[in-house]
Amino acid sequence: MIPVRHDAVEVDFDDARARLKVRGMDLFDDHDLANSLTQGLGLPTPPIAPVFPVRAKVSFDIEWDGALAMAEIENSAQQFKGTFFSTKTTIVWSAEQPGFQFQSDNPPDPAANLISVLGHEKNGVFFS
Numbered sequence: 611m612i613p614v615r616h617d618a619v620e621v622d623f624d625d626a627r628a629r630l631k632v633r634g635m636d637l638f639d640d641h642d643l644a645n646s647l648t649q650g651l652g653l654p655t656p657p658i659a660p661v662f663p664v665r666a667k668v669s670f671d672i673e674w675d676g677a678l679a680m681a682e683i684e685n686s687a688q689q690f691k692g693t694f695f696s697t698k699t700t701i702v703w704s705a706e707q708p709g710f711q712f713q714s715d716n717p718p719d720p721a722a723n724l725i726s727v728l729g730h731e732k733n734g735v736f737f738s
Contacts, residue, residue: 612637626677626695628728632670638663639707666707674699674728692731699726 614632621628640646641661644653652660677695684691700718705711715722732738 623728623730626674626680626697626728628674630670630672632668634667634669636665636667639666639705664707666705668703668705670701670703672699672701674726688733689737690731690733691737692729694727694729694731697726697728699723 612635614630614635618632619628619630640650640663642658644658645651645661645663648660650660650662652658674695674697676698678698679696681694681696682692683694698720700720700723701714702716702718703712703714
């Protein structure tokens with residue numbers, strides 16, 4: 611888990627709106643999931659070549675913008691309950707590392723998003 615500044619997050623759950631805005635977060639680019647899980651060793655089967663992680667910076671701005679649908683779920687046996695909104699969401703994302711840079715479409719195309727959910731849940735010791 612990588613912590614973000616407290617002011618990077620804004621939430622208005624009553625209006626099903628939220629925003630996560632991060633600039634210049636330092637992390638490692640692991641190239642792919644297999645190398646991320648094996649710390650750059652790749653996999654023998656299926657064959658995925660080893661790729662050593664590279665230092666990178668990412669920035670993103672995610673906006674959840676209003677409810678399209680709502681679901682309330684409760685499962686007392688598993689001590690879980692929550693309220694979840696399907697929302698319109700846009701993401702602007704960029705990454706840079708030595709020799710490579712990427713920038714998503716800006717402004718983002720809201721139609722490119724298939725599904726996004728904003729939710730509030732209680733579970734475990736917080737269930738009651």
